[in-house]
Amino acid sequence: WARIQSLCSRPGRPRLNRKLKYISLAILVVQNASLILSIRYVRTLPGDRFFTTSAVVMAEVLKVLTCLLIILFQRKGNLKEFIVLQYNSIVIQYKDTLKLAVPALIYTLQNNLQYVAISNLPAATFQVTYQLKILTTALFSVLMLRKSLSRIQWLSLLLLFAGVAIVQLEQEGKQKETTVTGPSQNYAKGLVAVIVSCLSSGFAGVYFEKILKGSSASVWMRNIQLGIFGTLLGLLGMWWNDGLAIAEKGFLFGYTPMVWGVIFNQAFGGLLVAVVVKYADNILKGFATSFSIIVSTVVSVYLFGFHVDLLFTLGAGLVIGAVYMYSLPKAAAPSPSTATLSSSSHSLADGAGDSETEAFLPKSVLVK
Numbered sequence: 429w430a431r432i433q434s435l436c437s438r439p440g441r442p443r444l445n446r447k448l449k450y451i452s453l454a455i456l457v458v459q460n461a462s463l464i465l466s467i468r469y470v471r472t473l474p475g476d477r478f479f480t481t482s483a484v485v486m487a488e489v490l491k492v493l494t495c496l497l498i499i500l501f502q503r504k505g506n507l508k509e510f511i512v513l514q515y516n517s518i519v520i521q522y523k524d525t526l527k528l529a530v531p532a533l534i535y536t537l538q539n540n541l542q543y544v545a546i547s548n549l550p551a552a553t554f555q556v557t558y559q560l561k562i563l564t565t566a567l568f569s570v571l572m573l574r575k576s577l578s579r580i581q582w583l584s585l586l587l588l589f590a591g592v593a594i595v596q597l598e599q600e601g602k603q604k605e606t607t608v609t610g611p612s613q614n615y616a617k618g619l620v621a622v623i624v625s626c627l628s629s630g631f632a633g634v635y636f637e638k639i640l641k642g643s644s645a646s647v648w649m650r651n652i653q654l655g656i657f658g659t660l661l662g663l664l665g666m667w668w669n670d671g672l673a674i675a676e677k678g679f680l681f682g683y684t685p686m687v688w689g690v691i692f693n694q695a696f697g698g699l700l701v702a703v704v705v706k707y708a709d710n711i712l713k714g715f716a717t718s719f720s721i722i723v724s725t726v727v728s729v730y731l732f733g734f735h736v737d738l739l740f741t742l743g744a745g746l747v748i749g750a751v752y753m754y755s756l757p758k759a760a761a762p763s764p765s766t767a768t769l770s771s772s773s774h775s776l777a778d779g780a781g782d783s784e785t786e787a788f789l790p791k792s793v794l795v796k
Contacts, residue, residue, distance in 0.1 A: 548618025564630025591746030
């Protein structure tokens with residue numbers, strides 16, 4: 429990646445830079461859409477259901493192992509230097525490590541709630557409603573970090589809320605017309621889960637940004653620290669919720685190749701996007717999120733028989749427009765102390781000196 433960066437920074441390389449941006453866009457769209465669709469697919473298949481709590485734990489373990497390998501590779505295979513670095517970062521600086529217990533707890537809760545939400549909501553409805561995380565992140569950023577929003581961003585938040593409300597009204601109307609939502613699906617349960625998930629996502633992202641201000645730790649080390657707490661808390665939640673059933677049937681009960689695909693997407697997708705997003709600006713990220721909603725809706729029509737009507741189209745259109753508007757830069761260049769929320773609220777470690785900490789990293793903790 430360092431080599432690619434140096435190539436992109438050389439004069440006369442605009443074509444390469446443009447290609448990387450388009451590749452970044454494609455990866456962002458595929459990761460955003462495929463994760464939601466694949467979870468919905470595996471949770472609605474007939475047959476044995478895997479334990480979602482075990483899937484959350486497995487994703488955390490894979491993420492930690494991946495980050496460890498990346499750091500070992502960065503140290504050119506020097507095992508002694510690698511072990512010393514881990515010991516100093518995690519054990520010696522234990523106060524710094526303990527700071528990540530709070531966001532790890534919230535992310536673990538969020539990851540499990542997303543499974544509940546996607547299992548009970550149509551994929552397209554979840555994808556639209558989940559954009560409320562932009563609203564919660566903005567509000568927590570204003571309250572906790574004293575961020576400033578432009579008028580366009582405030583307007584986009586209003587449009588976002590209106591769009592999600594219209595989609596929910598449309599879905600509520602469908603629920604009254606028919607009671608056939610699936611043998612084990614509960615729309616109200618899914619809606620509550622996605623709203624709580626949005627609240628937790630907004631708070632955790634802003635809290636994470638706040639505690640990492642001035643930190644020199646790399647994005648990979650932060651993910652290891654998060655993953656350690658995430659794994660422990662995930663195991664606790666698994667024991668509390670599914671302990672007896674897992675003891676009887678096994679940790680990997682119900683795991684199919686498709687389930688493994690979902691887990692690998694969770695574990696590696698966010699980490700991959702965290703690196704790729706380096707080559708994408710905020711407008712491109714907003715466009716990718718908007719386009720992924722369209723992709724999820726179209727695929728849901730063919731894969732799940734989802735019906736798109738006028739109200740859903742209107743609500744989704746407002747959400748897509750709001751996401752794009754929110755990602756637009758402010759008209760006037762702000763001072764460094766009042767950097768735009770469109771860049772800082774999506775950055776987990778803004779000010780840490782590592783631009784790789786941009787954006788979608790929370791999804792790597794479960795579900796960027």
